[in-house]
Amino acid sequence: MIETAVGPCPAWKVDGSSTWAIHIQGLGSTRAGTLRGVQVATDLGYSSLVVSYRNDGEGPTSGTGRSTLGWTETDDVEEAVHYAVRCGAERIVFFGWSMGGSIAIQLALRPRLAPYIAGLVLDSPVLDWSSVIRANCARAGLPARAGDLAIPWLSRKGLSRFLGLPAPIPVGAMSFTSWAPLLTAPTVILRGTNDDSAPDESSLALEKLRPRQVEVHRVAAGHTLSWNRDPVAWHTTVALWLKQTS
Template identity: 60%
Template sequence: MAASLSVAAAILGAGGAALGWGIARKLTAPIGPRDFDLTVHGVEQADGQSRLVLDRTQGTEAQGVYNLWFERGGWVQLGSEVDDRGPRCIARTITGASDGFTPRAGDLASWSGIYYASPADAGLEHRDNVIVTPVGHAPAWRIDGDLSTWAIHVHGLGSSRAGTIRGVQVATELGFTSLVVSYRNDGEGSLLGNGRSTLGVTEVEDVDAAIGYAIRRGADRIVLFGWSMGAAIALQLAHRAEYRELIVGLVLDSPVLNWRSVIHANCKRAGLPSSAGALAMPWLMKGPLARMVGLPTALPLEDFNWVKMAHELTVPMLILHGTCDNSVPFATSKRLRDQRPELVSLDAFDAGHTLNWNTDNERWHATAANWLGQRLDR
């Protein structure tokens, strides 16, 4: 009996180890191609407007404004009105499109909250810049304003710098100079090693280089806009002693404040027990196991548990977070706000992960603009 139990325990242990390895590999996977999993079933013309007929999904039915990226190139922006087209389809009005692009029935497309492809699409004059980072060159967009106050916009895991343009309009309205950055292994910055993400642990050095760029050009106040993992990067930088007087505010959308809770949430979203996330932690945080996952180093993720370290935070922050976020739990942001209400402001949206702006862009814009205006006028 004892021998049988030992064999069973060994099998279970091996299965758990394999699952943990798989979760860690999935979480840190290199950037892959976009999934074009939506079919355009029809293009309707009425009242001088074009509407696309699409599959009815949780995304396509969601309130707010979104973008469709097409497999054959090009994109269209879609308005907030959702028209019923039977039990399996809906229709949405096209409100904008990339130059010369006309969608057709049968096109394959990808649903996205990344509403603008470039600053120009958002009506922003910009120039292309390159930030010299410790591992190579990282492209960035620069939108000029007051050279004493800069906003640096940091995208999240699996996204691109274009995703942060939703917040750049606020900084521009307030007169800041903006820098919209990329970083290693995000598909635009330097490709390092096998292209795996280190969940902000090493990527932070590339954003640090962007701060140096801003300082050399006159910045004496910096606001960091961080989206998802970009917020985890922003918090690391704001925590550095040399930036305590320089970084004056954080605007964080759907922020990763505790990687352990995020990993548990994503396991649940994938149909696994949330507790399966615990199996991945050793594969991320212990050197020999992390290297077996393909990571260059162990990731000290508990060092970035900002709920646990709430008492150490010093930079005021505005958090914009969706109560329907099943990737980065809203409850974690609420817990941080409750621990440091004098430092942390929290605005809740009826939205999924990083879709707060899309759900109600006017409120997102007004909330961020008012908070920054009050903060920087002091």
């Protein structure tokens, strides 16, 4: 159990070296889905911590139980980082899936954690919530503009309260256009070209902005399904990248 400000969050721990991999699932997913990354980390001898966070169905319920798109959930995962350091972690690699990728990036940008962060392995990460909301509106058969109309309901105090959110979500602050200049951690992104939930334009744009930090690998697959498409290639790509960056 990882103790957080909102209560204990269950985690799985796999023993290994002083390099730790912290695995973060996406919105609506479960910890089990991240075991795809644990396989790679274990083969490299890393310790692994598979975490949960508030309102994910396994972690504690906070407020009305609604997700804040990673904004407050990041604080819970930060406690997992501190736990790892107390247990002897000297280097930390984040494996983040979808919204878990957004959480991983937010953590990598926190100055107090930066000395420990050795790299980010992100599968179908959410890099810009505005474009993700528009894409999901289109997938649901709604006009993409409906997504633009939804943003104020998330980011403005009075409107967000009607949605049951504990506080407004600063959607703009979680966009790569805001934080890209601050990203220093080596990052590999794996994503599907058929992803209609978190379009890959944001990943390609981030790679263009930060070519020395970010490397993108594209596969003909859907959202978080690159591993499902070719597990061996996914495993090989991630393992080789981690060996080269360590």
